[in-house]
Amino acid sequence: MSSSLTARRSSGSQSSSPATRRRPGSLTRSNISGWGFATPFLVFFLVFLVWPVLYGVYMSLTGKSLTGANDSMIGFANYAEAFADADMWRSLGNTLYFTVISTVPLVLVALAMAALLNVGLPAQWLWRLSYFAPYLLASTVVSLFFTWMYNPQLGLINDSLSKIGIPKVAWLNDPNVAMWAIVIATLWWTVGFNFLLYLAAMQNIPHQHYEAASLDGAGAWRQLFSITLPQLGPTTVMIVLLQVLASLKIFDQVYQMTAGGPGGSTRPVVQYIFETGFTGYRLGYSAAISYIFFGLIVLVSVMQFVITRRRSV
């Protein structure tokens, strides 16, 4: 479309001969240049994304292992085994549990932080720096920080709690608490990202809305609930979607802080994939679990897509 448009326009302003000469060959020429521009990306895309996705499906139908024992096709046996595998279900359950209990605070705290700053506080850079800085850390740094603070005997957190009379908690060693400990660390680490998205969305709300409201006598709280929050609807849907998809991929912090323990109580499905493939050497079976996990991600995305579409209509 663009080439014919420019051709027509240039024929208007310039002599018509070059434009008409260009026309006949222009479709093939733009085919060549279009695919030419796309080629570098496509090469990487095909080799390192499309191929592994397809090859993974094939692997999941074989008994492939790192020991090279059994390469033959075994049909859906891996999937049948996975669906009967209590450890797989448990790890999927852990992932879903983490997703639910992490998404809520990661969205609400981010919203609260942005709403606070949006009141027009002085020293904006200071607040943004302190809320967002942890997001720039690698997961390993976060895990080192928190493992140290969670230390039951020497840790800062238990020490502070004991000062207000709360007994010691075995943060990462208590199966009832460990997942929450990971949620707290994750909240500290990544809430700054959602906070920035909210802040940007709030700053896009036209000023006139607030001016009109304050002329009408609406205070800061009133403005927050009657202007800011309603305007943030679409942003919230997007942030929740991104957060759910990010939380479903949980692996790093858990692997580093609890290694999935105690007793498998925090092991997420990505860690199960990792262990089945690289410690158990069962690549085929591991690939099958990967695709069950992929199915879950697709399901969630489609669900959210349907919800967003209905909302925006």
Place this chain on the structure above:
Amino acid sequence: MATQTLNRATSGTGTSPAIRQPRKKMTAGRIAAVVVAAAIAALWLVPFAWATVTAFKTETDAAAPKVSWIPPSGFTADAFAKVFQDGNIPLWTWNSLYTSAAITAVTLVISSLVAYALSRIDFKGKKVLMTVIIASIIVPPPVLIIPLFYQMLALHMIDTSWAIILPQVIHPAMVFVLKKFFDQIPRELEEAAVVDGASRMRIFTQIILPLSRPILAAVAIFVFIGAWNNFLWPFIATNDASLLTLPVGLQTIKSAYGIQYAQNMASALLAALPLILVFLFFQRQIIKGVATTGLAGT
């Protein structure tokens, strides 16, 4: 809904006293907001502060059962000296730096080229290409680790920097961020060049790219931070201690140092430092970059 509640508020109050009242309310509200914001900020700085204090303690003080902000035997940089003696942190920082820089550079080049084609060139199969790229946004990286590892093994790339770099240069969401930006550049700017007979590549490099600096910077920031901090794939792709990136290297420190808390924290802080410093200098650009690319997904 916003306008509805707004109208109700309008009908309820008179206009003249309202002009002064909200200003007063705002100040009271603002003070409360500052207090709460400061409390959260303080809480958010505690892990940094505690890591710093621990890193400057002697190992004995760090492991003392009595928790102290000011250690009995005073502050010391011994832990940092020991960490530097081992010599791994500078090497890992360098590994992270060049792999992340390479990932960012390749991503920018290949993504902006394909984004330009999708935005400006009318070619056969464009719709299919666009659909496939959009659809691929949904593929979660963890699903790829098993087949990708096997593929890298076959290509003899495991335990090379190539294994870290090559699979990380595909960012379908960023292609769309760039395409959207290119779509907004007025076509008139290119027409003169077309009349002059400039090639597509010239138009792209001389007109489109210079106008796209802000979005290129945003994408670069997003990709660089992601690559710098990525753990799972580099962890799988490399075993050779001389190739480890910072996040992966730190994971090995934990088992190597065991209960050397001061050294653990010194290493963690040294690993955190580069990006924090960059952030202090380019805060505005980074925040803008994350805000513009963030909603496009990872």
